[in-house]
Amino acid sequence: MRRYRNGRLAGVLALAYAALVLLLGVVSVVTLLTVQDPILLSGLALMLVTFPLGPLIWWGWELVPPGLEDPVLLIVLLTGVGLLQAYVLWRVLRGPALPDRRAA
Template identity: 70%
Template sequence: MAGQATGRDSAPTFVEEGYGRASVKGSWVDAVVSREGRGRMHRYRNGKVAAVLAVVYAALVLVLGVVSLVILLTVRDPILLSGVALVGVTFPLGWLIWWGWNLVPFANPVLLTVVLAGAGLLQAWLIWRIFRGRPVPGDEV
């Protein structure tokens, strides 16, 4: 099923590729990638494993953050073991934020929890970027 788009308003065509994959040529994704000048999208050596690790880590950070916020907002005298766990899970950024938090004049525990969760999500993105590895040569999407 090989074909080629003939013009701007033509429908995208499916081009058969090896290993049972088919890509869409002439779609808006192809146009956006080529217009931005970023080159082609690649598959990565450890992309799936890195994505799973990052998603699991991000889910753990979000669960701890939400539990901490619920405890902070509903309990009169909160003992935040989940907040301490959030600081530990978001190491090293969490520890830096925790130590520097006394320097902030408007130190609010709810804001601290949100900032720690944001730092954890940033670290989840970094986990994905670092552990995905190099692009697989010749395997452009």
């Protein structure tokens, strides 16, 4: 198993970010499915947390054909983008691989 210079810290930060994204996504979907006239502040928070890709999806949602404009699909897309960004965050923050101790 390879070790990285900042592996643990990067893992903790990426996991915390992914947990926040999942929490906001689940709260948003539950709100959309259970409340008759939802004021979706959790969806707005999800869009802001998933910056820079989240706002692009949010604003590009106007281009979706009218038959496919399901708000739950928008929240699922934003959550997926947030999880992708958590993975990228982990890859960027972990730093270079440390040399193998057994090779020395």
